[in-house]
Amino acid sequence: MILLNPKTQKYEHLDEKSRRIMLNTIEFFEKKGKDKLKHDDHERVWYADFLEFVKKEKIFATLLTPSGYGEEDSRWDTFRICDFNEILGFYGLCYWYTWQVSMLGLGPIWISDNEEVKQKTAQLLKQGAIFAFGLSEKQHGADIYSTEMMLTPLGDGAYMADGGKYYIGNANKAALVSIFAKDSDTEDYVFFVVDSQHENFECIQNVCNSQNYVAEFALNSYPITENDILSKGRDAWDASLNTINFCKFNLGWASIGICTHALYESITHGAHRRLFKHYVTDFPHIKQLFTDAYTRLVAMKLFALRAADYMRSASPNDRRYLLYNPMVKMKVTTQGEEVINLLWDVIAAKGFEKDMYFEMAAKDIRALPKLEGTVHVNMALIIKFMPNYFFNPDQFPDIPKMNGSQNDDFLFNQGPTKGLGGIRFHDYNIAYNSVDLPNINVFKEQIEVLKQFLLNSPPNEEQQKNIDFLLTLGELFTLVAYGQLIIENAKIYNIVNDITDQIFDFMVRDFSKYALQLYSKTSSTAEQMELCMKMIRKPIVDDERFETVWKNYVYALKDTYEMNE
Ligand SMILES: Cc1cc2nc3c(=O)[nH]c(=O)nc-3n(C[C@H](O)[C@H](O)[C@H](O)COP(=O)(O)OP(=O)(O)OC[C@H]3O[C@@H](n4cnc5c(N)ncnc54)[C@H](O)[C@@H]3O)c2cc1C
DSSP: OOSOOTTTOOOTTSOHHHHHHHHHHHHHHHHHHHHHHHHHHHTTOOOHHHHHHHHHHTHHHHHHSOTTTSOTTOOOOHHHHHHHHHHHHHHOHHHHHHHHHHHHHHHHHHHSSOHHHHHHHHHHHHTTOOEEEEOOOTTTTTOGGGOOOEEEEEETTEEEEEEEEEEEETTTTOSEEEEEEEETTTOOEEEEEEOTTSTTEEEEEEOSSSSSOEEEEEEEEEEEEGGGEEEETHHHHHHHHHHHHHHTHHHHHHHHHHHHHHHHHHHHHHHHOEETTEEGGGSHHHHHHHHHHHHHHHHHHHHHHHHHHHHHTOBTTBOTHHHHHHHIIIIIHHHHHHHHHHHHHHHGGGGGOTTOHHHHHHHHTTTTTTSSSOHHHHHHHHGGGHHHHHHOOBOOOOOOOOOOOOOOGGGGOOOOOOOGGGOOOBOHHHHHTTOOOHHHHHHHHHHHHHHHHHHHSOOOHHHHTOHHHHHHHHHHHHHHHHHHHHHHHHHHTTOOHHHHHHHHHHHHHHHHHHHHHHHTSTTOOHHHHHHHHHHOOOOOOOHHHHHHHIIIIIGGGTTSOOOOO
16 A cells, blocks of 8 residues: 555654654644644634644654754654655645745755854754745746845945845744845855844735745845855855755655545545446546546655655765656646546535535645746756756666665755756666566657657757747656656555556556647647657556456545544
8 A cells, every 4th residue: 555544554664753753743633633624724724733733742853953963863864754744745735835844944054054053943943943945036936046135245244134035934933034145245146044033024924825824024134144144156056956956855745645635535425426326436437537546646656755765865976866856846746736637527516615625635736836946947957857868878776765764964965056967867778678567568669759759850949949849848758757767666665567557558648648749839840740649659458457456446445544523
């Protein structure tokens, strides 16, 4: 059973302390109950109860303090961080968000050389503090080159900060807000910390209508000293991108948690609803919708878990995580939207009801592809990896399941964010050739045509400048890397062949869909169009496989989880 069921999950894969954190968190939410959870969502209640629980159990202190700064069992361990992410997504995105933006805020601190701030941060974590990441501004969106927040040097190590930030989670209460700014004299980038409760910190408004506080704030001549500065120049720039590198990974996990809870609610509802003398789950299209939702969700989780292995084993010589992490951010989260779409088509009106978790899921799932860089920005990033991925593989030792309890040191020492085009990958054929399943074999043929496309009729000069064309090509590339890690992890997690092949049933269909989109682009050439048509394939039909997956794994989820009232 790869999907989380909070009522049966024992977290035996974790050490005692981590296990207690996960189980206690589940207990917190189950005690709170769905009625109160939904009430707080509707009334936009600040989650003081959750933060009190986090403080009491020292959860952020344990999970978000790297080794050496906190208590003995405090470490930054992505393996257990995945579990915590999933639980919070499962119960409500707002709880996940306060944790997520704390992580983001902590990133530039732990990356920096400022020992004084690091020691202070460790103390604040012990006291149950939350943190914030002040990068975005109202006018600039993804364009952080245009940052207008200014730090003005006053001499003798004194500075004054002025400017506004927008969309900054936790900034109403954060003990420290990491602020990205420019030096007003040199225009160099700089990261420094401020206290959200300082009198020169003006919290203007919550720009969102939610339980979260997503602040607009201003620093009005806020006094800063050298001791508050985390990094300057290139280091500050790298700290912002390197923080996002490992934090955007969490977005996929929030999607996985949301979809898992929504799946339990939906299958239980569908299986008990009787229409026209049939249960809804007897209709063939409903079986298809549920089976697609389930296999997409299993694929999301297999991929995200495997991406964690590559992130945990990364080093200056192995930066493959820089492809897989943006994919957890944009592919897993958009697949999450797809899962909710499929489930909503089944449960229809029920998905609007105020007492359903689903009503929250349907809204919240939309956020994840859009935060920490949009899908486009992440796709534009990974397209840089395509030539080396397909045509210039390198040798790497096999990466096992990275479930050890070490601190993920490298995340805070990722180094310069340059040179993405030079990053090499292991040969994707190793994974694809390691299995002989009907739909994987069809998928391999589709990949071969894509390779021909890239070799024989690659994007011309005009198409290379056209992000619209490249985004669709990027979707095809993404599918290849997505499938690769799914196959690698299906082995590690002993996923039965029927499920893996059913996953590649939708993968073949998705490949065909994007091939048709590429075919239809205004600038596609006759040669490109011909190759696109060759990429369009039908999955191998196997009724027995489908029925096995449906009965034994999907329908079998009915009545297996319901949140306490
Ligand atoms: C609820 C919420 C919470 C948030 N929390 C925080 C926070 O705590 N801290 C923080 O700093 N920020 C936060 N943000 C900001 C968030 O990270 C940005 O909203 C997000 O990165 C997208 O930026 P944007 O919405 O301004 O889009 P824009 O940057 O305005 O983009 C507009 C369009 O242009 C496209 N585009 C832009 N640049 C490119 C490019 N280079 N290549 C291809 N396409 C491009 C985008 O995909 C999009 O379609 C939050 C936002 C929200 C809504």
